[in-house]
Amino acid sequence: MNKIYIIGVGLIGGSLALDIKKKRPEATIYGIDNSEQHLLEALELNIIDNKATIEDLDKADLVILSIPVDAAVELLPKVLDKVSDFGLVVDVGSTKLDICKVIENHPKRRNFLAMHPIAGTEFSGPKAAISNLFQHKTNIVCEVEKTAFKLQERALNLFTEIGMRMRYMNPESHDKHIAYVSHLSHISAFMLGKTVIEKEKNERDIFDMAGSGFESTVRLAKSSPAMWTPIFKQNKANVVETLEDYIKNLTQFKNMMQNDDFEGVFNEMKDTNYIKQILNGIK
Template structure:
């Protein structure tokens, strides 16, 4: 299969690596508005060659659009304009409603499969691409009824081949759920980073005291503004709902501490520990291949 990857960052690069190692992609063309990313991806063997967008996609069997979600709104219609009828196109964006809306009336809408592999790290660019990033993770295909069934089948098969569990969902349902289990985590991690960086100005060397707990909670605060600014804005409605619930819960938790309410605090934390069941159940399920 001839694969073209539009956007040679962490996700596009890692998909190219895995699809090559699984013998799914034979020849890989890359394209990126940043020419340094093209050169670096070629140097790393992630892509075989690079070309301008229209040329890169016109003879592809599969095009993966892996650019920030604001850029996807512009690039995805361009890709659909430029491809042949036989080409299948997928994206990897962390939002789905606005992206699906941007191409809903496109004449090649059925060539496109709306897709979101839930995998990543806090790093970006082609050097951040890693082997096996998607193994035992989940990908979500949205609005499958608007895509050609054979295109959906292809997208399903290649994700399963790289170790993923494929689920299906409406675009709005996707955005509502992902607001809670991904976007909210990023917001609270960014705000933790900000709060501690601010106090660092007055309290020198405060980070000397940071342990693995802080590192874990603040890890997502390293994520790039190029990727996350447009995600937050495209998923504004659901994200604000989750942030407002979070703010209310944090206020309540604060009051338990302020009131020295040890019993309620103990009970509350005990209930929250249920998150262990959820996270470990999930790990177990994934380890068993679902």
């Protein structure tokens, strides 16, 4: 695997480049990005070795597509058109149904593998790229049976080497469950941030009162709108369902408080403490 092309040299693409370089010192890593500024930064930070364009992809052993999910759905067919019979394309976006659909009948379907490495931070761009981001994290692999065996193996070995454990799932299940464990957390944090800013914007002093609890709960509200808007759009039905459940639970909690049912309030929290065991299980 000598020629690796990364399309989108931001947080995820850049962090993958850093880890892959360590595991494949013989490979040359090429960066492709809409933003000339990001390419220059990625070169300067030694994330990529060279710039490239879509036209060069016929020489690729591996192409990693790490761009916003709306752009990915548009670009993936063109990328597959370009790669050779021996080239492998993986995408690493946060939604999997639309991307798998858009190439289901593509003549090079067997050259594609859909993944979602579940890792990240609230930052974005090449400067946000960090080493070992994927260590001990989960990589969801979709429709693995539709990828040529030797190409599967190439990708799975590489992602195992950078520290990930694989989990196999169909795209529908992926998008449904990820709405709960990831997308809802983001909206919950964004709306918490909004609610507090609206109330307190004229009283900057008040934020002196914000402790580490607020800080960790609202952290995801720093995330990139350009990345998250297309995710919510593609996963609209699932995300709307999670929001309905969440709003229902919040409303019920509020009603308990208004009815002075503090035994109910206590029990809600007591039951939810079960999250401790679940989070311990993640580690």
